[in-house]
Amino acid sequence: MTERDAFSLRVPRHLRQQFAAGAREMLPLSVGGAVFGLAMGALIAASGMPLWAAGIGTVLINAGAAQLALIDLVVKGAPWIIILATVAVVQARFALYSAALAPVYKVFPRRWRFALAFLLTDQAAAFEKHFTPLIPDPVRRRWFFLGGASLFAGLAIVGTLVGILVGPVIPASWQIGFIVPLMFLAIILRTVSDRPGIMAAVIAAAVAVISRDLPYGSNVIVATVAGIAVTRLVAPASWYRGAPTGEEAEPREGAP
Numbered sequence: 001m002t003e004r005d006a007f008s009l010r011v012p013r014h015l016r017q018q019f020a021a022g023a024r025e026m027l028p029l030s031v032g033g034a035v036f037g038l039a040m041g042a043l044i045a046a047s048g049m050p051l052w053a054a055g056i057g058t059v060l061i062n063a064g065a066a067q068l069a070l071i072d073l074v075v076k077g078a079p080w081i082i083i084l085a086t087v088a089v090v091q092a093r094f095a096l097y098s099a100a101l102a103p104v105y106k107v108f109p110r111r112w113r114f115a116l117a118f119l120l121t122d123q124a125a126a127f128e129k130h131f132t133p134l135i136p137d138p139v140r141r142r143w144f145f146l147g148g149a150s151l152f153a154g155l156a157i158v159g160t161l162v163g164i165l166v167g168p169v170i171p172a173s174w175q176i177g178f179i180v181p182l183m184f185l186a187i188i189l190r191t192v193s194d195r196p197g198i199m200a201a202v203i204a205a206a207v208a209v210i211s212r213d214l215p216y217g218s219n220v221i222v223a224t225v226a227g228i229a230v231t232r233l234v235a236p237a238s239w240y241r242g243a244p245t246g247e248e249a250e251p252r253e254g255a256p
Helices: 013-046 051-060 064-076 080-091 093-105 110-118 122-134 138-166 176-191 195-210 219-234 237-241
Strands: none
Touching (some): 013 138, 093 110, 122 138, 195 219
16 A cells, blocks of 8 residues: 555545535535435334344445335335336446446546445436536546545435434424435436436436336336437437546556
Protein backbone atom coordinates (compact mmCIF):
# COMPACT_ATOMS: atom_id res chain seq x y z
CA MET A 1 0.00 0.00 0.00
CA THR A 2 1.49 3.33 -1.03
CA GLU A 3 1.41 6.54 0.97
CA ARG A 4 -1.29 7.93 -1.27
CA ASP A 5 -3.27 4.73 -1.70
CA ALA A 6 -6.99 5.22 -2.45
CA PHE A 7 -8.14 3.58 0.77
CA SER A 8 -5.46 5.02 3.02
CA LEU A 9 -6.41 7.33 5.87
CA ARG A 10 -3.89 9.83 4.52
CA VAL A 11 -6.07 11.32 1.82
CA PRO A 12 -5.27 14.80 0.48
CA ARG A 13 -7.53 17.56 1.74
CA HIS A 14 -8.99 18.43 -1.67
CA LEU A 15 -10.13 14.81 -2.11
CA ARG A 16 -11.67 14.73 1.36
CA GLN A 17 -13.55 17.86 0.35
CA GLN A 18 -14.82 16.09 -2.78
CA PHE A 19 -16.00 13.17 -0.63
CA ALA A 20 -17.84 15.56 1.70
CA ALA A 21 -19.35 17.46 -1.24
CA GLY A 22 -20.70 14.23 -2.70
CA ALA A 23 -22.23 13.30 0.64
CA ARG A 24 -23.89 16.71 0.92
CA GLU A 25 -25.41 16.40 -2.54
CA MET A 26 -26.80 12.96 -1.71
CA LEU A 27 -28.06 13.86 1.78
CA PRO A 28 -31.70 14.67 0.87
CA LEU A 29 -32.19 11.30 -0.84
CA SER A 30 -30.22 9.53 1.90
CA VAL A 31 -32.67 10.66 4.57
CA GLY A 32 -35.48 9.09 2.58
CA GLY A 33 -33.38 5.95 2.16
CA ALA A 34 -32.88 5.67 5.92
CA VAL A 35 -36.60 6.04 6.64
CA PHE A 36 -37.41 3.52 3.94
CA GLY A 37 -34.84 1.20 5.52
CA LEU A 38 -36.62 1.40 8.88
CA ALA A 39 -39.92 0.41 7.28
CA MET A 40 -38.26 -2.30 5.19
CA GLY A 41 -36.53 -3.78 8.23
CA ALA A 42 -39.80 -3.96 10.18
CA LEU A 43 -41.48 -5.62 7.20
CA ILE A 44 -38.68 -8.19 6.92
CA ALA A 45 -38.90 -8.97 10.64
CA ALA A 46 -42.69 -9.41 10.41
CA SER A 47 -42.33 -11.75 7.42
CA GLY A 48 -40.77 -14.48 9.56
CA MET A 49 -37.44 -14.47 7.74
CA PRO A 50 -34.51 -15.49 10.01
CA LEU A 51 -33.00 -12.30 11.38
CA TRP A 52 -29.42 -13.43 10.72
CA ALA A 53 -30.24 -14.08 7.06
CA ALA A 54 -32.04 -10.75 6.75
CA GLY A 55 -29.10 -8.91 8.30
CA ILE A 56 -26.52 -10.54 6.05
CA GLY A 57 -28.65 -9.98 2.96
CA THR A 58 -29.16 -6.33 3.86
CA VAL A 59 -25.42 -5.69 4.18
CA LEU A 60 -24.33 -7.66 1.11
CA ILE A 61 -27.11 -6.77 -1.33
CA ASN A 62 -28.40 -3.27 -2.09
CA ALA A 63 -31.78 -4.46 -3.35
CA GLY A 64 -34.51 -2.75 -1.37
CA ALA A 65 -37.03 -2.67 -4.21
CA ALA A 66 -36.45 -6.34 -5.00
CA GLN A 67 -36.76 -7.29 -1.32
CA LEU A 68 -39.99 -5.33 -1.08
CA ALA A 69 -41.43 -7.03 -4.15
CA LEU A 70 -40.32 -10.47 -2.96
CA ILE A 71 -41.83 -10.12 0.51
CA ASP A 72 -45.08 -8.72 -0.87
CA LEU A 73 -45.47 -11.59 -3.34
CA VAL A 74 -44.57 -14.23 -0.75
CA VAL A 75 -47.21 -12.84 1.62
CA LYS A 76 -49.77 -12.92 -1.19
CA GLY A 77 -48.92 -16.55 -1.94
CA ALA A 78 -47.71 -15.91 -5.48
CA PRO A 79 -46.18 -18.83 -7.41
CA TRP A 80 -42.39 -19.01 -7.27
CA ILE A 81 -42.12 -18.48 -11.02
CA ILE A 82 -43.88 -15.11 -10.63
CA ILE A 83 -41.70 -14.19 -7.65
CA LEU A 84 -38.47 -15.05 -9.47
CA ALA A 85 -39.56 -13.31 -12.66
CA THR A 86 -40.59 -10.15 -10.82
CA VAL A 87 -37.36 -9.95 -8.81
CA ALA A 88 -35.30 -10.63 -11.94
CA VAL A 89 -37.04 -7.84 -13.86
CA VAL A 90 -36.81 -5.41 -10.94
CA GLN A 91 -33.08 -6.07 -10.59
CA ALA A 92 -32.45 -6.07 -14.35
CA ARG A 93 -32.30 -2.29 -14.20
CA PHE A 94 -28.81 -2.65 -12.74
CA ALA A 95 -27.66 -4.15 -16.02
CA LEU A 96 -28.83 -0.92 -17.67
CA TYR A 97 -27.07 1.16 -15.02
CA SER A 98 -23.88 -0.82 -15.62
CA ALA A 99 -24.06 -0.22 -19.35
CA ALA A 100 -24.67 3.50 -18.87
CA LEU A 101 -21.87 3.91 -16.31
CA ALA A 102 -19.27 1.67 -17.98
CA PRO A 103 -17.72 4.61 -19.93
CA VAL A 104 -17.59 6.57 -16.67
CA TYR A 105 -16.01 3.82 -14.59
CA LYS A 106 -13.44 2.71 -17.16
CA VAL A 107 -11.09 5.56 -16.22
CA PHE A 108 -11.07 4.43 -12.57
CA PRO A 109 -8.62 1.86 -11.13
CA ARG A 110 -10.08 -1.61 -10.74
CA ARG A 111 -10.45 -1.42 -6.94
CA TRP A 112 -12.51 1.74 -7.35
CA ARG A 113 -14.76 0.11 -9.92
CA PHE A 114 -15.44 -2.76 -7.53
CA ALA A 115 -16.10 -0.45 -4.57
CA LEU A 116 -18.46 1.86 -6.45
CA ALA A 117 -20.26 -1.08 -8.07
CA PHE A 118 -20.89 -2.61 -4.64
CA LEU A 119 -22.40 0.69 -3.44
CA LEU A 120 -24.49 1.17 -6.58
CA THR A 121 -28.16 1.94 -6.03
CA ASP A 122 -30.81 3.60 -8.16
CA GLN A 123 -30.01 6.89 -6.46
CA ALA A 124 -26.25 6.48 -6.84
CA ALA A 125 -26.58 5.61 -10.54
CA ALA A 126 -28.63 8.73 -11.24
CA PHE A 127 -26.31 10.81 -9.05
CA GLU A 128 -23.19 9.62 -10.89
CA LYS A 129 -24.69 10.00 -14.35
CA HIS A 130 -25.78 13.55 -13.52
CA PHE A 131 -22.48 14.77 -12.04
CA THR A 132 -20.06 13.08 -14.45
CA PRO A 133 -19.92 15.94 -16.99
CA LEU A 134 -19.71 18.48 -14.13
CA ILE A 135 -16.51 16.97 -12.63
CA PRO A 136 -14.05 16.33 -15.49
CA ASP A 137 -11.13 15.22 -13.29
CA PRO A 138 -11.56 11.44 -12.74
CA VAL A 139 -9.74 11.40 -9.39
CA ARG A 140 -11.91 14.12 -7.90
CA ARG A 141 -14.95 12.54 -9.52
CA ARG A 142 -14.52 9.12 -7.96
CA TRP A 143 -14.10 10.58 -4.48
CA PHE A 144 -17.22 12.67 -5.06
CA PHE A 145 -19.08 9.53 -6.14
CA LEU A 146 -17.79 7.60 -3.13
CA GLY A 147 -19.09 10.24 -0.74
CA GLY A 148 -22.58 10.22 -2.19
CA ALA A 149 -22.92 6.48 -2.76
CA SER A 150 -21.52 5.44 0.62
CA LEU A 151 -23.76 7.87 2.50
CA PHE A 152 -26.93 6.63 0.82
CA ALA A 153 -26.05 2.94 1.08
CA GLY A 154 -24.81 3.33 4.64
CA LEU A 155 -27.93 5.07 5.94
CA ALA A 156 -30.24 2.68 4.08
CA ILE A 157 -28.40 -0.35 5.52
CA VAL A 158 -28.34 1.05 9.06
CA GLY A 159 -32.04 1.94 8.82
CA THR A 160 -32.91 -1.56 7.64
CA LEU A 161 -30.87 -3.25 10.37
CA VAL A 162 -32.50 -1.04 13.02
CA GLY A 163 -35.92 -1.90 11.60
CA ILE A 164 -35.10 -5.63 11.69
CA LEU A 165 -33.94 -5.49 15.32
CA VAL A 166 -36.40 -2.98 16.76
CA GLY A 167 -39.49 -3.65 14.68
CA PRO A 168 -42.16 -1.18 13.51
CA VAL A 169 -40.87 2.05 15.08
CA ILE A 170 -42.65 4.15 12.43
CA PRO A 171 -46.45 4.54 12.83
CA ALA A 172 -48.50 2.92 10.08
CA SER A 173 -50.39 6.20 9.72
CA TRP A 174 -47.29 7.73 8.13
CA GLN A 175 -47.94 5.71 4.95
CA ILE A 176 -44.21 5.10 4.65
CA GLY A 177 -44.61 3.03 1.49
CA PHE A 178 -45.12 6.26 -0.41
CA ILE A 179 -41.42 7.10 0.13
CA VAL A 180 -40.47 4.59 -2.57
CA PRO A 181 -42.28 6.29 -5.46
CA LEU A 182 -41.21 9.68 -4.10
CA MET A 183 -37.53 8.70 -4.20
CA PHE A 184 -37.85 7.33 -7.71
CA LEU A 185 -39.75 10.46 -8.77
CA ALA A 186 -36.86 12.57 -7.45
CA ILE A 187 -34.46 10.52 -9.56
CA ILE A 188 -36.61 10.85 -12.69
CA LEU A 189 -37.05 14.61 -12.35
CA ARG A 190 -33.31 15.11 -11.90
CA THR A 191 -31.98 12.84 -14.60
CA VAL A 192 -34.59 12.32 -17.31
CA SER A 193 -34.23 15.35 -19.52
CA ASP A 194 -33.96 13.99 -23.06
CA ARG A 195 -36.70 12.73 -25.35
CA PRO A 196 -35.92 8.97 -25.17
CA GLY A 197 -35.74 9.03 -21.39
CA ILE A 198 -39.02 10.89 -21.07
CA MET A 199 -40.61 8.48 -23.53
CA ALA A 200 -39.45 5.45 -21.53
CA ALA A 201 -40.79 6.89 -18.27
CA VAL A 202 -44.15 7.87 -19.75
CA ILE A 203 -44.68 4.55 -21.54
CA ALA A 204 -43.73 2.48 -18.50
CA ALA A 205 -45.99 4.54 -16.22
CA ALA A 206 -48.92 4.34 -18.62
CA VAL A 207 -48.60 0.59 -19.12
CA ALA A 208 -48.28 0.04 -15.36
CA VAL A 209 -51.54 1.90 -14.75
CA ILE A 210 -53.39 0.24 -17.63
CA SER A 211 -52.29 -3.24 -16.57
CA ARG A 212 -52.70 -2.69 -12.84
CA ASP A 213 -55.29 -5.49 -12.57
CA LEU A 214 -52.82 -8.18 -13.64
CA PRO A 215 -52.26 -10.74 -10.86
CA TYR A 216 -49.40 -10.64 -8.34
CA GLY A 217 -48.13 -7.25 -9.44
CA SER A 218 -46.99 -8.60 -12.79
CA ASN A 219 -47.95 -5.24 -14.31
CA VAL A 220 -44.47 -4.12 -13.15
CA ILE A 221 -42.88 -6.68 -15.46
CA VAL A 222 -45.11 -5.71 -18.39
CA ALA A 223 -44.52 -1.98 -17.87
CA THR A 224 -40.74 -2.37 -17.59
CA VAL A 225 -40.49 -4.47 -20.74
CA ALA A 226 -42.77 -2.08 -22.64
CA GLY A 227 -40.77 1.01 -21.66
CA ILE A 228 -37.45 -0.59 -22.62
CA ALA A 229 -38.72 -2.16 -25.86
CA VAL A 230 -40.46 0.90 -27.27
CA THR A 231 -37.62 3.23 -26.37
CA ARG A 232 -35.06 0.85 -27.85
CA LEU A 233 -36.91 0.93 -31.15
CA VAL A 234 -37.09 4.70 -31.47
CA ALA A 235 -34.01 6.03 -29.62
CA PRO A 236 -30.78 6.62 -31.54
CA ALA A 237 -27.89 4.26 -30.79
CA SER A 238 -25.85 7.13 -29.35
CA TRP A 239 -28.35 7.46 -26.50
CA TYR A 240 -27.17 4.13 -25.07
CA ARG A 241 -23.48 4.97 -24.95
CA GLY A 242 -23.61 6.56 -21.50
CA ALA A 243 -22.48 9.87 -20.09
CA PRO A 244 -19.31 11.65 -21.16
CA THR A 245 -16.36 10.63 -19.02
CA GLY A 246 -14.06 13.63 -19.15
CA GLU A 247 -10.51 12.31 -18.92
CA GLU A 248 -9.82 9.24 -21.06
CA ALA A 249 -6.48 8.13 -19.62
CA GLU A 250 -6.73 5.89 -16.56
CA PRO A 251 -4.89 7.33 -13.55
CA ARG A 252 -2.00 5.33 -12.15
CA GLU A 253 -2.94 2.72 -9.54
CA GLY A 254 -1.12 4.48 -6.70
CA ALA A 255 -3.13 7.68 -7.04
CA PRO A 256 -5.93 8.28 -4.51
